[in-house]
Amino acid sequence: MSKSGEFCPRCGDDVPKRPEPLPGEPRDRDAALCDACYFEDFDLVDAPERIEVLVCSRCGAVHRGNRWVDVGAKDYTDVAVDEVAEALGVHLKAEQVQWGVEPEQVDQNTIRMHCTFSGLVRGTHVEETVTVPVKVSRGTCKRCGRISGGAYAGEVQVRAAEREPTKDECDRAMEIAHEMVEEREADGDRDAFVTEAKEVKDGADIQLSTNKLGRMLSKRLVEEFGGSFEEYATLVTEDSDGNEVYRVTFAVRLPRYRQGEIIDPEDGDGPVVVTSVRGNLKGTRLASGERYEARFDEGDAPDALRLGERDDAVETTVVAVEDEHAVQVLDPETFETKSIPRPDFFDTDAQQVRVLKSRSGLHMVPDAESKRE
Structure with missing residues (x-):
């Protein structure tokens, strides 16, 4: 770097020529010092002598200013690292700054943070180590206080x-x-x-x-x-x-009935497996597979007999398909051949079907993923 023709006001040595500040940018008052004098008083890091942290003993929130803040820390060491990072200040003239921290657990409430910083200042590599004790005290935040107070x-x-x-x-x-x-x-x-x-x-x-x-x-x-x-x-x-x-x-x-419940509205068309209870009740007829929806004059749901639930249905063997209206299956209790209604959701290739036996008779029950529903 070429000489500026100026001399350091402190030691009298030549001062290298430095770039002029941009228009409107304030002139650095330390620019007149040589590097040796400049670094005599230079501090890369501004660190407090001690940091005190108030932590909620129940939820781990940290008290900052006049409010509690959730920091998501796993333990108090993480809290101490975060607080030190907030409190430390690095010189504005430093470039390419890197830093690391090594916590030392002194006792249950004190963590000594050994922090090492490095960076470039005036083209010179500078490194500095500071040690900051962090005192952790425990309290109860307003939120946890309200919870514990019911x-x-x-x-x-x-x-x-x-x-x-x-x-x-x-x-x-x-x-x-x-x-x-x-x-x-x-x-x-x-x-x-x-x-x-x-x-x-x-x-x-x-x-x-x-x-x-x-x-x-x-x-x-x-x-x-x-x-x-x-x-x-x-x-x-x-x-x-x-x-x-x-x-x-x-x-x-x-609602009066739950999705998956099987009811009999006693309207002559047989039982219904409930598929929706949002708004008025909707379902699928077990005898035919047709869609069912409660009438307006019945309100959200009709008066009906509770017969069971979809999960109460058991598997049984298909004996024969009689015609488009009936199927022969084995009664799951007596193992006798019974003719039951053939609904739309019946798979003609099926060898096993699920049935529910109730006071309304024996009926085939669709799987939960049935496309009819």
């Missing part, structure tokens, strides 16, 4: 019309609640949580942190299971600003 704003009560929800329905309802909260948490919503979810005598009760979550869950349950819901608000208190605070109960009513 706080909730909305309660979803899962019930069913003229029956009790099955264990599978209750388990699925609680599973959907937790999935929905996980979705909200992934989007950074720390106010979303399930306070309690439990199976009760006549269904399931799910307590949620906000009324919005309660309404969302109720809609999802109706989308998946059918049925309907209503909400009832109760004034519980006033906040610090004098605003009324309500707790809302969402009463979810599942």
Whole structure:
């Protein structure tokens, strides 16, 4: 590098000629120093003497500023690395900076972070090592405090019309609640949580942190299971600003019948396997294979006899095909040859079929993947 004809104001040595700053760019006051004097006072890294981290002992969230932040760390060492990375500052003149960290666990609450930095400054390779102690203290974040205190704003009560929800329905309802909260948490919503979810005598009760979550869950349950819901608000208190605070109960009513259930509307056309309970009930006639749909004057579902479920059907042997209306099969209980209706979903090449024997007789039952459904 050519000489500039200028001298270092500190030691008097010649100063190499440096590029002029761009128009509008401020002049570096240290540009007049030679490299030796410049690096005497140069610090590649600006590091605090100590870092204190407050971590929620229940969920692992870290307190930053005036709020709690989910950092997704596996342990406190990961938290310490993240906090050190946030706190350290690298000189603006450094280029091609690289750094590494080696944590040292001093005790249960203290981690000593040995950090090594390197980079190019004025074309010279510079390396610096700093050690930063990280003190980890434990507390309880606002969210976990509310959960442990049993706080909730909305309660979803899962019930069913003229029956009790099955264990599978209750388990699925609680599973959907937790999935929905996980979705909200992934989007950074720390106010979303399930306070309690439990199976009760006549269904399931799910307590949620906000009324919005309660309404969302109720809609999802109706989308998946059918049925309907209503909400009832109760004034519980006033906040610090004098605003009324309500707790809302969402009463979810599942349909009278479930998908896969076999019923007899007693209209003369034989049993129906239920294929949909969204809106008015829909199904497939076991005798003919024709599509069935509840009439408007029957409401969402007709009055019908419960005969069983699709899973209650058992396999039996096809003896002979009589004609386009009847098939001979073995009775699964007596092993006698019985003539039963031949529905559209019957496969003429089949040697085995599934049948259900009930008070309405012996009927062939379609597989769940039947195209008719």
